[in-house]
Amino acid sequence: MNTEPEPTLPRVEDIDPTFEPWEPSRPIPIFLLGILVALAITGVGMYLSDLAPWTDFGSPDTVANGPVAPLTQYPLPVGSVHGDAPELVHSGAGSVWSCASCHGVQGEGAGITPRLAGLSPDYLTKQLHDFASGERLHESMHYVARELQQRDITELAAYYARLPVPLLVLPPSDADLERGRLLFEQGDWKLDVPACISCHGSQGEGVGAAFPPLAAQQPEYLFSQLTAWKGGHRHNSPQNLMDDIASRLSYEDLYAVSYYAASVRHPGGGSLVNLSTENSDER
Numbered sequence: 001m002n003t004e005p006e007p008t009l010p011r012v013e014d015i016d017p018t019f020e021p022w023e024p025s026r027p028i029p030i031f032l033l034g035i036l037v038a039l040a041i042t043g044v045g046m047y048l049s050d051l052a053p054w055t056d057f058g059s060p061d062t063v064a065n066g067p068v069a070p071l072t073q074y075p076l077p078v079g080s081v082h083g084d085a086p087e088l089v090h091s092g093a094g095s096v097w098s099c100a101s102c103h104g105v106q107g108e109g110a111g112i113t114p115r116l117a118g119l120s121p122d123y124l125t126k127q128l129h130d131f132a133s134g135e136r137l138h139e140s141m142h143y144v145a146r147e148l149q150q151r152d153i154t155e156l157a158a159y160y161a162r163l164p165v166p167l168l169v170l171p172p173s174d175a176d177l178e179r180g181r182l183l184f185e186q187g188d189w190k191l192d193v194p195a196c197i198s199c200h201g202s203q204g205e206g207v208g209a210a211f212p213p214l215a216a217q218q219p220e221y222l223f224s225q226l227t228a229w230k231g232g233h234r235h236n237s238p239q240n241l242m243d244d245i246a247s248r249l250s251y252e253d254l255y256a257v258s259y260y261a262a263s264v265r266h267p268g269g270g271s272l273v274n275l276s277t278e279n280s281d282e283r
Contacts, residue, residue: 086155088148096147099156102140108166114221117163118268122209124157127236136236165266168216173259175219176252180260183253184214191248196261199241203267210238219262226254 090105092098099116103109107117116124130136131145148156182188184204187195197204199211206213214222228234229246237243246254 084159086152086159088152088156089159094147096144099160104166106166107160107163108168109218109221111218111220112224113218115165115168115217116160118165118266119160119212120206120208121154121157121161123206123212124160125153126209128153128157130236137233165216165268168218168262170219170259170263173219175259176256177260177263179253180256180258183249183257184260184264188249188253193245193248196257204261204264205267213266214261215264216266217262219259222258222261223255226258227251230254 087093088096089099092101099107102113103116104113107115109115127136128141128145128148131138131141132148134142145153183193184196187193187198196214199207200214201207201211204213204215225234226242226246226249229237229242230249230251232243235243249257
């Protein structure tokens with residue numbers, strides 16, 4: 001009967017005294033620490049940028065959540081900074097940034113940030129309430145509006161309503177302006193789409209709290225809101241009227257009518273320079 005020899009256990013004196021059963025910890029390289037610190041600072045900066053106003057690029061808002069075009073650059077007329085403006089317009093208050101930091105000194109807006117100057121006080125009041133309640137979706141405006149008191153809303157709405165409609169410089173566009181004109185003035189009854197002027201006024205000047213001015217409004221803003229209604233991201237139109245109309249039109253039609261409406265001279269003032277044509281004709 002074969003028996004296997006028992007394994008010989010190492011003796012204490014045979015163990016290498018320099019042997020380390022656990023690998024000693026090594027210091028983290030300085031360059032790696034630098035990368036980690038830089039990433040942390042970047043993350044904090046991105047978070048804070050969502051809470052602070054964009055002074056150079058309008059509101060961080062999106063419809064659409066897309067980038068905002070820079071504020072239109074042109075000379076401001078003398079007296080464009082109104083002395084009777086509420087403090088919130090130019091200075092903000094507490095954690096609420098100023099209206100002008102996004103909507104411009106004259107309330108002119110830019111890109112997908114709308115013009116406020118010359119809008120109906122009832123319309124402005126309703127939209128601020130809708131932003132505050134969440135009925136109209138917009139992260140930045142929800143943050144601002146929910147911090148406002150009713151007195152603030154009343155003062156802001158009255159202030160912007162009495163401002164003159166400022167000069168609007170239209171950016172170059174390949175929009176089909178003739179198609180836009182037909183939709184604006186006549187609609188398309190084959191699609192069961194009424195004319196814009198049937199609700200928004202014969203000159204697109206706006207009617208009451210429900211139907212804002214379209215004339216001389218920022219074209220990118222108009223397009224962003226029409227696509228929001230079409231895509232189901234905005235729902236504060238009376239009886240879902242705009243949801244239905246926008247759903248019947250193609251994106252090309254929405255783009256065309258947005259740029260045409262913006263090119264219409266507002267009856268309350270606000271001349272227009274059209275950069276999308278060679279002659280820069282005024283309408």
